Each structure stands twice: as C-alpha cells, then as structure tokens.
Amino acid sequence: MTYPYDLNQLAYLIKQWGRELGFQQVGICDTDLSHEEPRLQAWLDKQYHGEMAWMARHGMLRARPHELLPGTLRVISVRMNYLPAKAAFAKTLNNPTLGYVSRYALGRDYHKLLRQRLKKLGDRIQEHCGSLQFRPFVDSAPIMERPLAAKAGLGWVGKHSLILNREAGSWFFLGELLIDLPLPVDQPLEEQCGRCVACMTTCPTGAIVAPYTVDARRCISYLTIELEGAIPEALRPLMGNRIYGCDDCQLICPWNRFSQLTDEDDFSPRAALHTPALLDLFQWDEAKFLRITEGSAIRRIGHQRWLRNIAVALGNAPYEENVVPALQARLGQSALIDEHIHWAIEQQLARRAAHAIDVQLPQKKRLIRAIEKGLPRDA
Template identity: 55%
Template sequence: AKGYQGEMDYMGKHGAKRTRPAQLHAGTIRVISARMDYSPRAADPGAVLADRGKAFVSRYALGRDYHKLMRDRLQELRARIEREAGAFGGRVFTDSAPVMEVELARKAGLGWRGKNTLLLARDAGSYFFLGEIYTDLPLPVDAPAAGHCGTCARCIEVCPTRAIVAPYKIDARRCISYLTIELKGSIPEDLRPLVGNRVYGCDDCQMACPWNRFAQRSVEPDFALRNGLDAADLVDLFAWSEEEFRRRMAGSAIFRIGYERWLRNLAVGLGNAPTSERVIAALRARAHDPSELVREHVAWALARHARKGAAGERDDGRVGQARERGAAHY
C-alpha cells in the first residue's frame, strides 16, 4: 500500500495466487519446501566492504545461477517420492512464480522469518536458497518453526540505507539489493553514497545476524567462486567490454541485469572509491558512453570526486565503521 515494492509490480498483481497455492497449480493441497545452502569459500566480505577500491558482490551471486540446479534437484526429489508413493500431480518452483517462499518454508518448519524478512534456520543461518514442490499428495503437515530472534535488532541497525523500516518490513526502494538488481533506471542520488562499493546486492543484514555463525559451506561445484568476484577491483571490472561481460557472466545471476546496469552500479562504486588518477581516468573513459544511464552515473561520480578534491578531504580508502569491518559468519 505504501509502494514499498518499488518497480516490482508483480508482487501486487498476483496476490491471490501467492496466498492460495491451488490457484497457481490446480489440485495442490500440500507444499514441500526445501533449502539449498550456497555459502562459498570466498574472501572475507567485511574486508571487501572496508576496501572501497574493491567491488562487493552478494555471496549468492559469486558462483553460477542456482535456478537450474535447484529445479533439477527438486525434480529428482519428486521422482523419488513417486517411486515410493506412485504418480502424483504436482509442479516444481524455484523463484519462478508468485510463491510465498519464506512463509511456506516457515510453515513447513524449515526456519522462522527474521526481522530482515529472510528465513533463518538454527543450523544454517540464512545463506540458502528455497524451492518448492506443489503436490496433490495428502502428506502429513509439519509444525511451523518457532522464532529465535528475541530482542536482537542487529539486521535493522546495520542496514546502510535504513531500508528495514520496522521488524519484518522492508522498503525495497531503499534496499541496496533492489537498487543494484531490480531497479532498471537511475539510482536515487541521495542513496548513491550509501551504496558504497556494493555493485550487486547487499549482505549487510546477513553478515550481522548471529545465526549466520552456523551457516553451512556449500559443497556444490556450481556455487564455487567464479571470475574472482569475491574481491575484484572496481576499475578492472569497469574496463570490461560488453562482450567480456557476457562471456564472464554467462551462467551467473549477474548476467540478468545486463551490461548497462552493471556499468551503472560500478560507476556508483567508483564514485564512492578513494580518489586517484586511476579511478578518475576510468570514469572519464566512460563519460561519453552510448548509454544515457551510464553517462548520468559517471557524471555524478566525477562530480563527487571533484567536490572531495575541492574540499581537500583525506581519503585512504578504508571504511572504519564496525558494521563494515566485521562479519558474523566469515
């Protein structure tokens, strides 16, 4: 009602289907909810955030896109169930339809909803993907998981843009994950300095969560680090051609945002980076980019460095806030 969904209009358009599974797949009387851990072995995210010359990429996007793997595993699970119970009507979902994944997983006992709205599990934190099998099998119903956040509000306190406006409520228009992934146009100017060096997603609320001390390392080869994106140099990434972006990001979740928005995000990161001849040269090289969106963010970044230079600000590229130095899990 307050427009918290931003450009994600689909969240309102499919309200009935989201809350009534049988309207999404006829005959559904049960939902099997499953999780897949994705946390890879990677550079300390707190250290990457603190070094503003580096690009921070959300941990879930460091490997290959998960949708196909998760879908294949759920199809395997369905086949196993059919071998035991016989053929049944059903459908597999992996973030591919209006499914209330977190609420279904909570009701299935996989975990509870954290104040950052993510599902939390005592043995896994929140570094996992969710998927579902809608089925007409009359399976026994599991008990919902109890919540274990208590009075903790670290996720709310640590959010760089104050996007978590209240426990269990997010204004997506301020969320860095939304701004760098879902938003198609310009990132609001007042939020650009707060984005920092986060060029794809944001994990601050997860890094601050005490339960992520128990997050499980993924053993899936698909989720292993690719292209050194755990601690890549902003200038190096900004130099990629579109062909190089497509080649390197093929099979990655990042591929979905496209080259133009990738450059937009990097321009913001470079605007927040330590001022140096190398950074300025990289930005100037894109000042006449064919994309108006890219040109706008490059111009902002150059103006930001000019203001810092005029003010004589000292900038050593290290961020001192405790929230960007530490990581609960890493």
C-alpha cells in the same frame, strides 16, 4: 481417499531423498497462507515493492499456492546452503576500491540447479507412487516461499524478512515442490530473534523500516538488481562498493555464527567476481561481461546496469588520479550510464579538492608557527 502406500513412511522417504539430492533440510506444509494476505496487501499498498510491478500484478495469488497448481494439497519446502568457504567478506567490503557482489551470486545461478534437483525429487516421488501431480518452483512463479518455509519448519522469519535456522543461520536458498498428496505436515518453529534489531540498525540505507518489513525501494539488492532506471541520488553514497546485492543484514545476524558452508562446487566463487577491482570491472565490454557471467544470476541485469552500479561504487571510492579518466572514457554509451558517471566524477573531484586541503593544511600550520617564532620561512 485411501492410498496403496503409507503417507507417513512416504514423508520420511521424501526427506531422505531430498538429502541425497543435496538439500540440507526438507519440510512439508499445507497450502493455507490466508494469514499472510493482509500483510501482503498492506505492503503493496505502501508501494514497498517499488518497480517490481509483477508483485502487484499477481496480487493474492502469491499467498494461494493451490491456485498455481490446481489440486495441490501440500508444499515440500527445501533449503540448500550456498556460503562458500572463502567468502572474503571483510577483504572486499573494507576495501572501497574493490567491488562487492552478494555471496549468493558468486557462482552458478541457483535457480536452475535447485529446480533440476526439485524435478528429480518429484520424479522419484512419482516413481514411488505411480501417479502424482507436481511442479517445482525456485523464484519462478508468484509464491511466498519464506512463509511456506517457516510453516514447513525450516526456520522462522527474521526481522530482515529472511528465513533463519538455529543450526544454519540464513545463508541458504529455498525451493518448493507442489504436490497433490495429503502428506503429514511439519510444525513451524518459534521465533528466536527476541529483542535483537541488529539487522535493522546495520542496514546501510535503512530499508528495514519495521520488524519483518523491507521497503524494497531503499534496499541495495533492489537498487542494484531489480531497479531498471536511475538509482536515487540520495541513496548512492550509502551503497559503498556494493555493485550487486547486499549481505549486511545477514553478516550482522548473531545466528549466522552457526552458518554451514556449502558443499556444492557450482556455488564456488568465480575468480573474476570474488574480490574484483572496480576499475577492472568498469573496463569490461559487453562481450566480456556476457562471457564471465554466463550461467550466473548476475547476467540478468545486463551490461548497462552493471556499469551503472560500478559507476556509483567508483563515485564512493577514494580519490585516485586514474578514476576520473576511466569514468570519462565510458561517457556516451547511454543516458542512464552517463547520469551515474557524471555523479561519480563530481564525487571524485570533490574528494580530490578535500584531499588537497588536507595536504596543504599541515604545511600552512608549519608556516604560521615558523613566522610566529621568527624563523626563516623554509624552516
């Protein structure tokens, strides 16, 4: 088939338009992900998807973008940086009385923003071509966005299963635009992880069970966001103060020394979520939760799971006199919340007992030394 325009020139223009729309990189690939199907099936067979039934329900459709939109010939893959200038990683993670929210969720929900920009890109291509079938995706359909991004040359799949870019690390969102034009494709990059396994060894719950393989059932992001029921008790102490998502595997990655900051104001941290005190967050009623998380990705977990996650974090926090009463005040809202509150209270009381022993032990040692020396007992 012949076209009234040069496809190579169009590919160049698409990348230029993408950058004008705020994407830091645009790549193009075909739709063939057949090499991913055996790995995807093995992952599903091991139940690594946990309660995410939609992962199994759509099956191999995830590896066949041409079936999502019949007639699709190419996938335009894009990335957009989201790391804010004042991420406050250490300040939050190193203070167990604060709640840590994954940095991608501190601002506006990226799904809508990226989808709108991709729609604008599709409209611009359509205006140039006169006739075009396209459809944008941002975590909105069963599609393997990371293998597509790697195939389009945006980076390589790291051992934590995220896309890594030599110049930008991994702090970016991905999106796809399916189109029915046979554009020239970009070349994938060679993996640059080498023998590094930092992401695997630093994972708090050991969720990266093998290179490029994550058992979602152990992943803190899954536990705090996707899991609807009770968080397994054995994993709760490992979660620390992470109340929505986890960034540890990215924080430790050497390639993130080259991370690029976002210039999107919508991704700037909301003050109430940036370095929040756990006890303050636990006081929010549902109306306040909905108001503060309006337009945020956090809202989708709902107030009940929000309280569940914070209860676990309070159970992991240092003992303070006002924590147990705050936990007890929330009892009776639901069986799910109550289970995690009772666990947190047990942790706090155990910590109080241990603290009492730590305080009393030096006093007992001084008393024994005084007796041995024959000194008065109040010495």
